[in-house]
Amino acid sequence: MKKIATRDAYGKALVELGKQHQDVVVLDADLSKSTKTADFAREFPERFINAGIAEQNMVGMAAGLASAGKTVYASTFAIFATGRAFEVVRNSVAYSNMNVKLCASHAGITVGEDGGSHQSVEDIALMRSMPNMTVVVPADGVSAAQAVFAIYDIKGPAYLRLGRPAVPVIYQENSPFKIGQANRLRRGKDAAIIACGIMVGKALEAAQQLAQEGIEVAVVDMHTIKPLDEAIIIELARETGAILTVEEHSIIGGLGSAVCETVCAQYPVPVIRMGINDSFGQSGGPDELLQYYGLTVEKIVNNVRDLMRKK
Amino acid sequence: MKHIDQQQIQRLQEQARKVRRQIIAMLGEAGSGHTGGSLGAADIVTALYFWEMDIEPQRPDWEERDRFVLSKGHAAPLLYAVLAERGYFPTEYLQTLRKLGSPLQGHPDRSKLAGVDATTGSLGQGISWAVGMALAGKMDHKDYRVYSLLGDGELEEGMVWEAAMAAAHYRLDNLVAFIDFNGLQIDGPVAEVMSPLPIPAKFAAFGWEVLQIDGNDMRQILEALNCARVVKGRPTAIIARTVKGKGCSFIENKVEWHGVAPKGEEIARALAELDM
Numbered sequence A: 001m002k003k004i005a006t007r008d009a010y011g012k013a014l015v016e017l018g019k020q021h022q023d024v025v026v027l028d029a030d031l032s033k034s035t036k037t038a039d040f041a042r043e044f045p046e047r048f049i050n051a052g053i054a055e056q057n058m059v060g061m062a063a064g065l066a067s068a069g070k071t072v073y074a075s076t077f078a079i080f081a082t083g084r085a086f087e088v089v090r091n092s093v094a095y096s097n098m099n100v101k102l103c104a105s106h107a108g109i110t111v112g113e114d115g116g117s118h119q120s121v122e123d124i125a126l127m128r129s130m131p132n133m134t135v136v137v138p139a140d141g142v143s144a145a146q147a148v149f150a151i152y153d154i155k156g157p158a159y160l161r162l163g164r165p166a167v168p169v170i171y172q173e174n175s176p177f178k179i180g181q182a183n184r185l186r187r188g189k190d191a192a193i194i195a196c197g198i199m200v201g202k203a204l205e206a207a208q209q210l211a212q213e214g215i216e217v218a219v220v221d222m223h224t225i226k227p228l229d230e231a232i233i234i235e236l237a238r239e240t241g242a243i244l245t246v247e248e249h250s251i252i253g254g255l256g257s258a259v260c261e262t263v264c265a266q267y268p269v270p271v272i273r274m275g276i277n278d279s280f281g282q283s284g285g286p287d288e289l290l291q292y293y294g295l296t297v298e299k300i301v302n303n304v305r306d307l308m309r310k311k
Numbered sequence B: 001m002k003h004i005d006q007q008q009i010q011r012l013q014e015q016a017r018k019v020r021r022q023i024i025a026m027l028g029e030a031g032s033g034h035t036g037g038s039l040g041a042a043d044i045v046t047a048l049y050f051w052e053m054d055i056e057p058q059r060p061d062w063e064e065r066d067r068f069v070l071s072k073g074h075a076a077p078l079l080y081a082v083l084a085e086r087g088y089f090p091t092e093y094l095q096t097l098r099k100l101g102s103p104l105q106g107h108p109d110r111s112k113l114a115g116v117d118a119t120t121g122s123l124g125q126g127i128s129w130a131v132g133m134a135l136a137g138k139m140d141h142k143d144y145r146v147y148s149l150l151g152d153g154e155l156e157e158g159m160v161w162e163a164a165m166a167a168a169h170y171r172l173d174n175l176v177a178f179i180d181f182n183g184l185q186i187d188g189p190v191a192e193v194m195s196p197l198p199i200p201a202k203f204a205a206f207g208w209e210v211l212q213i214d215g216n217d218m219r220q221i222l223e224a225l226n227c228a229r230v231v232k233g234r235p236t237a238i239i240a241r242t243v244k245g246k247g248c249s250f251i252e253n254k255v256e257w258h259g260v261a262p263k264g265e266e267i268a269r270a271l272a273e274l275d276m
């Protein structure tokens, strides 16, 4: 199976976007080799600005550039983009509705060895709580590249969550990708798995295993956390009567919370949220950490079984 | 004022060399981590823990102890090597760096490892923490001193200057900040990426006592620490010119050695160079 990191796909797509649109300006905060904006910097040095190790200023400058007509893609690690610069994102970007795309790499625990200080497990919660902000969490390299173009068309703030390790490619180059419209990857009536980011691939694997036991689960890639595709959530609740959410993020405030908000208010069914269980990350290999925090195919399978007992 | 003699300097240089060997071995075993910035500042942190600071490794929580904040937290291997060599924990721990379950996290975590005074890793935050510790010392009329080490790239964080302002405002003469002036950050030389220069004039303008030294020269480090002890009414910044990667010729001054660990042949070569 082909593997590519979503940050690598981002770097390449950004160069293409830059070729198509002269108004695209890219900012980074001394991490361009890691976030992959270095590709754009090489191609268009006059449209690349290194803010240095100063994330708040980077986001503030992004807002200023956007107010002068630029479409700004600003990158650093997710922890610094959404954490360090939070209130600048909130006031200068979201509140003022500026055309800034915060494209953050190294999200989640798969940052690995750098440890808990660098592993952002709260960023989806932070970004989705803000009015005007579109939040996109692509599952693979193909959809990450599509998202780079899709958020260009929004003409407003967006957050794109990218990861460090190479992850399996699950989409074809021409698969449809539309902001706010979840992708239904598998049909099933026994339960539904709603996943985002790197957990989509694992959800699909789990569904295949369950199918061998005669359990048919629907799998949906909720790549846009905001605006949330509520229609598909209600549809799944009605069709399957039980939903499992899976994300590489805290179970507080992310995809799981968003799904629960919709389910509770509109079509109550049992939900199990899988994610980081209200704890910080730590050093370790990316796969070891996924194992440690229970973000595995095996755990998804077990949770689907538990969930079906709750129906 | 502490007496400085040639024998002591040689002892400390020897100790710094051991620390560098530990850094290489530890990073080699971990397979990832920050090599350049750990090696370059080895003389400074060795001088602090083996000469300057009033500490008791058997009592890492001793209230009267001097404190150290590694504001450039990515140099964690350096801090761990020094703490182990100083007897805070067995040197065998060093082999667990960055591994699942280890107290030696990728960046220093005070809740996981006794001896680490401040949890750091997000640049700019450590110096504020150090200011807070120094403030507490003043409040409680304790005479412990607080030391911190910052990167020159780290100076690009606005928070550093907020901390610098507060330290001068509250006349924190119990605070000493080393600036590891190696001229490099991740994306290139600091002067090209986002210049924090001139560094001495900035700290002076913020109201700090400013000293400029060669940060790989043990005698100059000790003399600067002695000078800082007699400064009254303001904090001291020691701008220490260093060579990033100091001690391993193929790592020295190479921007690409910021965040990678030595492997195979490189480990052997680095250890051989540090053996002389």
Ligand SMILES: Cc1ncc(C[n+]2csc(CCOP(=O)(O)OP(=O)(O)O)c2C)c(N)n1
Residues within 6 Å of the ligand: A029, A030, A031, A053, A080, A084, B036, B037, B038, B072, B074, B121, B122, B123, B124, B150, B151, B152, B153, B154, B155, B180, B182, B184, B185, B186, B244, B258
């Ligand atoms: C707030 C924050 N932004 C970005 C980083 C990522 N980062 C780690 S080290 C580093 C470069 C540091 O350069 P410098 O301070 O000069 O350190 P040194 O050269 O001594 O290694 C960066 C950008 C970080 N750790 N924290």
Ligand SMILES: [Mg+2]
Residues within 6 Å of the ligand: B151, B152, B153, B180, B181, B182, B183, B184, B185
């Ligand atoms: Mg530096």
